[in-house]
Amino acid sequence: DTGVSQDPRHKITKRGQNVTFRCDPISEHNRLYWYRQTLGQGPEFLTYFQNEAQLEKSRLLSDRFSAERPKGSFSTLEIQRTEQGDSAMYLCASSWGLAGGTGELFFGEGSRLTVL
Amino acid sequence: DQQVKQNSPSLSVQEGRISILNCDYTNSMFDYFLWYKKYPAEGPTFLISISSIKDKNEDGRFTVFLNKSAKHLSLHIVPSQPGDSAVYFCAASDSNAGGTSYGKLTFGQGTILTVHP
Numbered sequence: 001d002t003g004v005s006q007d008p009r010h011k012i013t014k015r016g017q018n019v020t021f022r023c024d025p026i027s028e029h030n031r032l033y034w035y036r037q038t039l040g041q042g043p044e045f046l047t048y049f050q051n052e053a054q055l056e057k058s059r060l061l062s063d064r065f066s067a068e069r070p071k072g073s074f075s076t077l078e079i080q081r082t083e084q085g086d087s088a089m090y091l092c093a094s095s096w097g098l099a100g101g102t103g104e105l106f107f108g109e110g111s112r113l114t115v116l
Numbered sequence: 117d118q119q120v121k122q123n124s125p126s127l128s129v130q131e132g133r134i135s136i137l138n139c140d141y142t143n144s145m146f147d148y149f150l151w152y153k154k155y156p157a158e159g160p161t162f163l164i165s166i167s168s169i170k171d172k173n174e175d176g177r178f179t180v181f182l183n184k185s186a187k188h189l190s191l192h193i194v195p196s197q198p199g200d201s202a203v204y205f206c207a208a209s210d211s212n213a214g215g216t217s218y219g220k221l222t223f224g225q226g227t228i229l230t231v232h233p
Contacts, residue, residue: 004159031219042120042205042223043160056220091159095219104150105219107159 002026004108006092012114013082020078021111025094032075033105034067035091036060043091049075082115089113119143120208122224130232135193137227139206142187146208150221151180151191154203163204164191196231203228 005024013019025032031050035043046065047057051072061067064082069075079086089112093105121140129135137151147168152160166173166180166189173180179192193200207221 033219035221040225042207042225043221045220045222048219093159093219104162104165105221107152107161109157109159 004092004094004106006090006108006111008111009109010112010114012116014116015084016081018078018080019082019113020076021090021092021113023075023077023092023108025074025092026106027073029094029096029106030072031095032069033093033095034075034077035093035107037089037091037110038087046077079113082113084115087113087115117142118225119146120206120222120224122204122206122227124227125225126228126230128230128232129196131198132195135191135196135200135229135231137191137193137204137206137229139189139191139224140187141189141208141222143208143222144187145210146222148209149180149182149189150207150209151178152205152207152223153200154205154226160205193229196229198231198233201229201231 007022033048034046037043045058046061047067049069052069064080067077089110091107091110093107095105119142150165151163153163154160164175164178164180166182171182182189203226205226206224209221
């Protein structure tokens with residue numbers, strides 16, 4: 001399967017613990033995005049990378065959140081000192097960031113976080 | 117502030133009939149629009165898009181209409197099939213130099229479409 005893969009698919013943690021999610025994008029894609037989706041809402045943009053450079057971060061992304069894409073391939077999203085409000089589905093997407101095409105993002109299946 | 121709104125949480129239609137899903141936006145800077153479909157336990161998948169320079173785009177059974185003056189777009193599915201049952205998200209973006217989305221999408225809340233056999 002050559003789609004976007006995310007790991008783990010489900011994570012249950014206690015409040016105050018740190019969690020890390022990994023995303024492997026489609027190999028030829030140079031752009032990688034993180035979105036968050038809560039129940040009954042659409043995905044919300046968190047941050048995106050072009051190659052290894054983090055080009056934009058949403059104000060939704062508090063200081064407890066950090067994302068990296070060290071070699072321009074896979075990415076990690078870490079949440080420190082988790083809070084119950086962090087419970088959500090964390091979606092990763094990738095795209096080929098050049099002009100043309102449909103501009104579509106290819107999403108992974110998501111990592112569901114439950115903070116107890 | 118919900119910049120992209122899908123005011124109908126759900127829609128139910130009979131197989132073979134037309135499904136019309138609606139979306140409104142408030143940000144005048146948006147000039148590229150996309151529709152995504154999401155099945156349970158899967159990520160959203162791209163359906164169709166439209167640039168603000170057009171008012172209609174078709175792809176098989178799916179047609180998206182854009183009314184810039186009303187800041188409104190709609191997705192028509194004809195004929196509807198039971199396999200179309202899913203959550204549909206409208207999304208909007210600024211466009212890049214090539215006239216497509218650069219990837220920072222603002223999504224609506226979604227509409228659950230159910231197509232009955």
